[in-house]
Amino acid sequence: MKNFAKPILHARRLLLVSAAASLALANLAQAKPQFQSLTIDYETSGIATVGQPYPVTIVFSHVASTPPVKVSFSADQGLRLGNAGPRTLQPGKSAITVTAIPSANGLMYVNVFTRQGTAGTANSVPVQVGPAAPVKQTDGAAKSGFGSRGIKEMPIR
Numbered sequence: 001m002k003n004f005a006k007p008i009l010h011a012r013r014l015l016l017v018s019a020a021a022s023l024a025l026a027n028l029a030q031a032k033p034q035f036q037s038l039t040i041d042y043e044t045s046g047i048a049t050v051g052q053p054y055p056v057t058i059v060f061s062h063v064a065s066t067p068p069v070k071v072s073f074s075a076d077q078g079l080r081l082g083n084a085g086p087r088t089l090q091p092g093k094s095a096i097t098v099t100a101i102p103s104a105n106g107l108m109y110v111n112v113f114t115r116q117g118t119a120g121t122a123n124s125v126p127v128q129v130g131p132a133a134p135v136k137q138t139d140g141a142a143k144s145g146f147g148s149r150g151i152k153e154m155p156i157r
Contacts, residue, residue: 037062038069040112040123048102048129053082056110056125057097065091067117073098076108079127105130 041059048054063069073084082099100110109124 037064038114038116038121040114040121042112042125044125044127047131048100048127050102050105050129053099053101054127054129055097056100056127057095058112058125060089060094060096060114063089063091063094064116069114069116071096071115072113074111074113075100076111078102078104078106079108079110079129081110100127102127102129107132 039061041061043057043059044054058071060069060071069089070086071089072086073081075081075084080101080103082101084098087096098110100108102108106129108127108129110127112123112125114121114123
């Protein structure tokens, strides 16, 4: 299971001129710990095939009850999502499996958006469709070029 980094919210010291600004900052400080505890993991298996449904399971842990956490999904061009409408997560731990149906080979992403009150996150789950793109090979030797710059030669395919 892979884990996304937790969102980090930073607070800065501000010179508050009014009581309203002080109250707004206090409300933000109360909401922040709840949202920071939310963790998002995902599970995929194998390599997706063009035209075939491919399950992507997203697991939400430490979901706070107030304010409710809402989640929505989108996908890169070339990847269609089934059963991926917006949802409200239950407190505690929730798992959602979305079906990705690719129409082309390559690396594509299922995007996961969460919103809790005014705070939100965006994460992307990689979906490899077909064989991975070839990695460019070099001989590792840098040749001297213009001035003192090193040039690495790479084969052309």
